[in-house]
């Protein structure tokens with residue numbers, strides 16, 4: 762039974778209107794990531810950080826999964842082998858598109874974390890610095906997002922999947938942020954076939970065995986149809 766391991770980035774949600782980070786008009790052209798996506802930024806100004814993620818949570822609520830999300834969910838439920846979806850995205854569009862067991866290595870917008878006791882719970886729609894942790898009551902609520910300088914989640918599991926994959930596919934990611942940007946090299950190092958599906962070549966495009974370029978809502982459903990026809 763073959764195992765396809767997929768890594769997605771902001772590009773797969775771009776056509777759902779959520780925008781990306783490093784494209785023209787991307788989030789990091791409007792906000793200073795040091796202010797809103799680091800523990801130091803949160804300590805300095807929790808109001809600004811909550812404001813940033815409250816706005817992204819509202820955007821996400823108003824967005825719909827697109828044909829690329831639903832095509833991956835269809836692959837996961839139809840393919841004869843195993844399909845593991847690892848995402849750098851903190852939105853819930855993979856799940857709302859029908860995917861299951863998605864590994865959110867950078868956390869989730871709809872998750873809350875207590876900075877004092879590590880308790881986790883479903884995030885309220887709007888989070889405020891004064892919100893008390895349901896477990897320890899400390900006013901130390903933060904979004905359950907992995908910020909720069911923090912360790913991404915479930916890395917051991919991810920490396921297990923990569924080493925046991927038959928095919929590694931990266932979709933909609935610029936290959937700028939490690940460890941995710943290194944997954945293609947990790948996969949190749951153990952003989953896994955690699956494919957990039959992106960709007961344009963990523964920073965690690967040269968490491969992939971093959972690539973197809975175009976909007977995810979075109980390229981991904983086409984690729985899924987081909988995989989299902991060949992399986």
Ligand code: APR
Pocket residue numbers: 769770771772773775776781782783784787849850867932933934935936937938958959960961962963975976977978
């Ligand atoms: N279809 C496919 N790919 C697209 C589309 C689209 N419609 N639109 C943009 N892209 C591609 C861009 O070409 C780019 O390669 O998506 C990628 C987006 O890159 P980034 O904005 O850097 O997003 P990502 O790679 O997910 O960033 C990784 O950086 O800031 C951190 O934690 C954040 O998870 C994020 C990580």
